[in-house]
Amino acid sequence: MIVFDLNQNDSDALLRHIEEFWPTSGDIREDARLREALLELRSAFVAHLGDSIAPGFLAPEPMLQLK
Known part of the structure; x- marks a missing residue:
């Protein structure tokens, strides 16, 4: 288990770096x-933060795209 502090x-x-x-x-x-x-890290981190994320901060989960 990872604990974020x-x-x-x-x-x-x-979160911004994970998404970009x-x-x-x-x-x-x-x-x-x-x-x-x-x-997966993004999902775990968002679940850990719960309600402390500012509304509208997160973009929808990006699709995995192969370039």
Whole structure:
């Protein structure tokens, strides 16, 4: 189990980075695995934060896209 102990600014920054980061290693399968792991981290983090997330802050969960 991961326990997050972050202030609001750090929480917002982490969520923003999770949502905006797209791996570009050149290995399509590795990039897909990393993106899927980041989406799982996002889900766990959002569940952990619960009601402390500002309304409208989160975009809908991004779809996994292979580039």
